[in-house]
Amino acid sequence: MASKAITANRVQDGVTIWVGPDENWVERIADAAVFDDVSAETVLRAVKARGGTGFVVDPYVIEVTTNREGPFPVRYREQIRARGPSVRSDLGLAIDRRPA
Amino acid sequence: MTHLGSESHAGVYRYDDVDRQFVFERVEQFRGQVARRLAGTLSEDEFKPLRLMNGLYHQLHGYMLRIAIPYGVLTSRQMHRLARIARIYDRGYGHFTTRQNLQFNWIKLAEAPDILRELAEVDMHAIQTSGNCVRNVTTDQFAGAAADEVVDPRVYAEIMRQWSTLNPEFSYLPRKFKIAITGSLTDRAAIEVHDVGLRAKRGPDGAVGFEVFVGGGLGRTPFIGKPLRDWLPEADLLAYLDAILRVYNQWGRRDNIYKARIKILVHELGLPALRERVEQEFAQIRGPRYRLDPEIVAAINDHFAAPPFAEAAVSVSGSLDRHPELPAFGHWLETSITAHRQPGYAGVTISLKPIGGIPGDLTADQMDAVADLAARYSFGELRVSHAQNLVLPHVREDALFDLWQALGPIGLATANVGLISDIIACPGLDYCSLANTRSIPLAQQIGARFSGPGEQQNIGDLSIKISGCINACGHHHVGNIGILGVDKHGVETFQITIGGKVGTGAALGAVIGPAVAFDQVATVVENLVAVYLEQRQAGEPFVDTVARIGTRPFSEKVYGIAA
Numbered sequence: 001m002a003s004k005a006i007t008a009n010r011v012q013d014g015v016t017i018w019v020g021p022d023e024n025w026v027e028r029i030a031d032a033a034v035f036d037d038v039s040a041e042t043v044l045r046a047v048k049a050r051g052g053t054g055f056v057v058d059p060y061v062i063e064v065t066t067n068r069e070g071p072f073p074v075r076y077r078e079q080i081r082a083r084g085p086s087v088r089s090d091l092g093l094a095i096d097r098r099p100a
Numbered sequence: 101m102t103h104l105g106s107e108s109h110a111g112v113y114r115y116d117d118v119d120r121q122f123v124f125e126r127v128e129q130f131r132g133q134v135a136r137r138l139a140g141t142l143s144e145d146e147f148k149p150l151r152l153m154n155g156l157y158h159q160l161h162g163y164m165l166r167i168a169i170p171y172g173v174l175t176s177r178q179m180h181r182l183a184r185i186a187r188i189y190d191r192g193y194g195h196f197t198t199r200q201n202l203q204f205n206w207i208k209l210a211e212a213p214d215i216l217r218e219l220a221e222v223d224m225h226a227i228q229t230s231g232n233c234v235r236n237v238t239t240d241q242f243a244g245a246a247a248d249e250v251v252d253p254r255v256y257a258e259i260m261r262q263w264s265t266l267n268p269e270f271s272y273l274p275r276k277f278k279i280a281i282t283g284s285l286t287d288r289a290a291i292e293v294h295d296v297g298l299r300a301k302r303g304p305d306g307a308v309g310f311e312v313f314v315g316g317g318l319g320r321t322p323f324i325g326k327p328l329r330d331w332l333p334e335a336d337l338l339a340y341l342d343a344i345l346r347v348y349n350q351w352g353r354r355d356n357i358y359k360a361r362i363k364i365l366v367h368e369l370g371l372p373a374l375r376e377r378v379e380q381e382f383a384q385i386r387g388p389r390y391r392l393d394p395e396i397v398a399a400i401n402d403h404f405a406a407p408p409f410a411e412a413a414v415s416v417s418g419s420l421d422r423h424p425e426l427p428a429f430g431h432w433l434e435t436s437i438t439a440h441r442q443p444g445y446a447g448v449t450i451s452l453k454p455i456g457g458i459p460g461d462l463t464a465d466q467m468d469a470v471a472d473l474a475a476r477y478s479f480g481e482l483r484v485s486h487a488q489n490l491v492l493p494h495v496r497e498d499a500l501f502d503l504w505q506a507l508g509p510i511g512l513a514t515a516n517v518g519l520i521s522d523i524i525a526c527p528g529l530d531y532c533s534l535a536n537t538r539s540i541p542l543a544q545q546i547g548a549r550f551s552g553p554g555e556q557q558n559i560g561d562l563s564i565k566i567s568g569c570i571n572a573c574g575h576h577h578v579g580n581i582g583i584l585g586v587d588k589h590g591v592e593t594f595q596i597t598i599g600g601k602v603g604t605g606a607a608l609g610a611v612i613g614p615a616v617a618f619d620q621v622a623t624v625v626e627n628l629v630a631v632y633l634e635q636r637q638a639g640e641p642f643v644d645t646v647a648r649i650g651t652r653p654f655s656e657k658v659y660g661i662a663a
Contacts, residue, residue, distance in 0.1 A: 012138060013208040014162020057144055057158055075590060077529055081160055085530035087458055087540045091191060091206075 002063045004040035005032045005071050006047065007081070008056035016081050017056065019043060025056065029082040030070035035061075109407035110175045110481035111244050111493075113258045113400065115223040123220040126227065130154050131213035138210060155226025156212055160533045163207040165215060166229040171239040171257040172200030172484040176475040179482055181222045183467035189215050194467070195531075196452060196460040198524060198575060199278075200238050200484040201229060205531055227265065232273045234264035234345075238280045240288045241485035242447045244404055245493040247439035251283035251300035251308050254404050255397065256337065263338050270345050274352035275360035277345065278317075281310075290486060292316045292325040292606040293578060295362045296344060308334040314344065314374070315366030316606075318572035323363045324606050326371045328378065334397065336382075339390035343382035347374065407479040407494055409442045420497050431515040431557065432504055444497050448478075450490040450507065451514040451522060455551045456544050459525045460488035469510045477503050487524055489517060519556040520564060520629070521547035524575055528568030528585065529592075535568035537585025537592040537618070542566050545622040550629075559629055562642040563601070578602045580643045581628060582609040583621060592618045598628060598654055599646040612655045627657045 006019040007029075017025040018032035023043065026032060035043060040061045047059050062078045064071040073079045084091040115123075133150045136142040142150075148158075157164045167182070174182075182202060186194050189211050190204040197203055207215065219225055228235060237260045239253045240246065260279060264270065270277070282289040283300040291297025297313035310332040316325025332340050348362045351369070366374050423429045438447035450470065453459050462470070470490060474482045477499050478492035485491055495503060507513040516522045523546060526532065528539030543566055550556050565579030576582035582597035594616055597609030616624055629642075631654050636645045646654070 009158065009162050011144075012210050014158070014206070016161060055140065076592070077160070080529060084161070085540075086538060087530050087544065 002037075002074070003066060003071065004035045004037060004061050005029065005064045005073075006035070006040060006044055006059060007032075007062050007078070008047075008059035011055050011057055014057075019047065019059075023047075029064075029072060032064070032071050034064060034066060034071050109479045111254065111404045111407065111479075112173050112175055112481070113170070113254075113261075113403045120220070120223070123223075123225050123227075124217070126154075126225070127213055127216045127220050130216060134209060134213055149231075151209075151212075152230040153227070154212075154216065155229035156207070156209075157230060158533070159205065160529070160531055160535075161205060163209055163212065164531070165204045165207045165212065165226055166197070167202045167204070167219060167224060167226050168229050168236050169201050169224075169484050170261050171237055171243070171254055172241055172486075173243075173254065174482045174484065175222075176471040176480040176482070178222045178224055179467050179471035179474065181218060181224070183464040183471065185215055185218055186464040186467065189218075193461055193463045195458075195527065196462065196484050196488050196490070198486050198488060198526075198573060199236060200241075200486055201236060202484070203527075205527075231271075232275050232277075233271050234260075234267070234273075234277045234279065237261055237264070238278070238289055238294075238486060240282050240284055241449075241483040241489075241491045242288065242438055242493060243283065243483075244406070245438075245440050245442075245445075245447045246284050246286075246288075247441045248285045249283050249441060250285065250302055252401070252404055253281040253283035253289070253298075253300055255401050256283075256298070256300060256310075257281055258400050258403070259337070259392065259397070260341070263341070269342075270349065273345070273349055274354045275357065275362075277348070277362065279341075287603045287606075288485075290575075290578070290602040290606070293318055293322075293575070293602060294325065296341070297325045303331070310334075310337060312340065315363040315371075317361055317363040318575055318577045319361070320358060320570040320572070321361075321364065321367075322572070322577040322608050323367065324608065326366060328371070328375055335392045335394070336386060336390075337392050339386045339392075340378075340382055342385060342390060343378045346381050346385075347377045351377070406442070407481075409445060409494070410496065421501065423501060428513075428515065429501065429504055432513055433500065434557070435515045435517040435519060437500070440494065442494070446495050446497050446500060448492040448495045448500070448503065449485065449517045450492065450512050451517050452489050452512075453516055453522050453543075453547065454511055454514045455516075455521060455547045457511075457547075458540050459523055459543050462490075466510050466512060469506075470512060473503060473506055487522065489522070516547075516556055518561050518563075520550050520559050520562045520625075521556060523547065523564045523566060524579070525566040526568050526574035528566075528574075532568060532573075534571055535585065536587035537568045537594065539566040539568040539574055539583075539585060542583060542594070542618070542621050546625050549622045549626055559633070560641055562629070562632075564625065565600075575602070576600075577608045578606060579609060580641075580646070581625060586615055588615070594618065594621050596621075596624055596628075596658070598651060599643060601643050610651050612651050613659045616658075624658050628654050631657045 020026035063074040280294040281298040299311040312329040313325030314328040483491035523543040525539040525543040529535040566583040567574035567576040568585040578600040584595040600609030
C-alpha cells in the first residue's frame, strides 16, 4: 500500500502546502504527515468538513515515498509542485522569494 | 534615454474616460470579491468564475494572472508597468504567450486587486483572458508597419475588441472563442487555426472587405479553418460576426467540453449547412443597427495614424551599413528584420528564445530595458508576436546597429528568429496544471543541439512547436516539427509530427511513428534535420521537402524501419 500525503494551495498567496503531523498546513513536503490510504481519505474529509477549503484551494491526496529528509512525491507533477519549476531551480521550494 | 512622453505617436487605441472609469470600477468590484474569499464567505466554487473573469487562474504553483495585450500592442509606459508588477508582485519575470498575452506565475490573491489597479492606471486589464467568451483578438505583429500590408488590421481588431468586451450575449458561449485577423498578403496571424479568421483586403474600388474562415483550431481535434465567405463588406463586419456567434451560441454543443468549440459544430453540420444558418441569421439582423458606421471606422483609424517618420534622415534600403567586420550583426539582420512600408525603416523582431533560455520569458530588468529601447527607436511602441517574441515595429535602418549593440548586453540579440531554435513551447508541466509533460526543457535541449556557428543558418526556416498536452497551447499540430507530450503510465513520452505549417496554406503535421522518451527527443530532431539536409533541393525549406518526399524517409531514419 502506497504512502499518502495531502496537499493544496493556500488561498491568500497560492503557496503549495501539505498537511503536517498535527494537521496544520506546512510549507515543506519534508515536514508533511504520511498516511495510509484509509487515514488519508479520512483526514481529507476532515479538512474539507471543518471548512479548510475556505483557506486552501483544492486539497487532494498524493502518493509519496519516504527518504532521509522525509516524504517525497512519487509523481513527477507533484515533485515539481514541491520543488518548483525544473527549469528555474532558483525558484525552488514553495516560499516567497520576493526581495525584502 | 527617456521613456516619458516619448510615445505620443505609438499606434495604440487610447481609452476615453468611460473606458477608464469602467476598468477602475471593475478593479474595485474584484477587490470586494477577493476580500470575501479571503474572509471565507465565498467558497472556491463560488469564487472561481469571478476570478477567471478577471484573468486569475489557479495553476500548478498557485495563482497565475493572464494579462490582456489587445492584438499584441504595447507602449513603453505599459511595458515599464509590467516590469514594475513583475518586480513588486511576482518573482521578477513574466511569460509572453502564443496568444500575444503576458502571464505572471507567482501571484498572491490578496495582492491581485492591487495589480489590476496598477494595470488600470496604464489602460490595461485582464478581462476576458479566460472563460467561455470572445478572447483577445490577435493579429499580425507587423500591423501598420509591414511592407506587404493591404489593410491595417489593428483598426478592425480594436473594433472587435470594443464589440466583444462584456458583450452580454456572448459572455456564456459553449466554449472560448478566438478571432485572428490579418491585413497582409502574408498571413502572420495564423488566421486558419482560429475559430474565426479574417483576412482584410480591398475590392476593385479600394473598399475594405474581409475573407472569412471558420472552424479552425488546434487542441485535441485539430482543424484548418474553412472558407465561409470570400467577401464581407466592411459595414457588415459586426453583423456577420454576430450571426456566426449566434449560430454557435445556439447550436454549439454544451454537453461535452471536448466537443464544444465551433470547429466541432462546423465538422458535424458541414460547411454548407453552417453557412446557410449563418447567412439566415445575417439576413435577419443586417441593417442600420448593426451596420458598422464609416465614421466610427474613421475615428478608430485615427488612433492608428502612422508615426512621424523621418523622411530626410533615412538610409536607402540595400545600402545599409552591415558592418562586415561583425558577422554577428549580419546574422542578426538576416533573421530579425522585416520589410517596412516606410522606406528607410524596418520592423525588428527581438527573439525571446536565447539558447538554453525559456521561450517567452522576460525579466523585469529586460522589460524596462526593452521599453526604453522602444521609446528611443520605435516611437514608444512594442508588439508581442504569437511566436512569443517581441517586435519594435518602426526602427530607422540607420539605427539598427545601435539597437543591436544595445540589445546584446541585455541578452536580447539572439539571431534565431524563424530558425530551428526559435521554438514555441507551452509552459508545460513546469507551470501548468493541465500538462502531462514538460515542454520548456525540450526547447532548451534542442536549441543547444543546434547552437554551433552557422548551424541554424544552414538549416534555414524551420519551426518547432512543443505542447505538453493535447490542449496544444504550443501549437504542435502546425509546427514543421511538432512535439506533443503524452503521459504513458506516469512516464513522459513524446509524439513527433512533421510537415505542419501556419500562414497561407496552413497544414497539420503527420505523425512519424511511436512516441519517444524525453531524453530521445533532441536526437530525433537531429535525425529529422539530417534527412532534410541530405534530401533538400536548392532553396527548399524543411516543410517543402517533407511535402515532396513524404514522411517515410524521416520515419526510417528515426526508427530504423518504415513506421
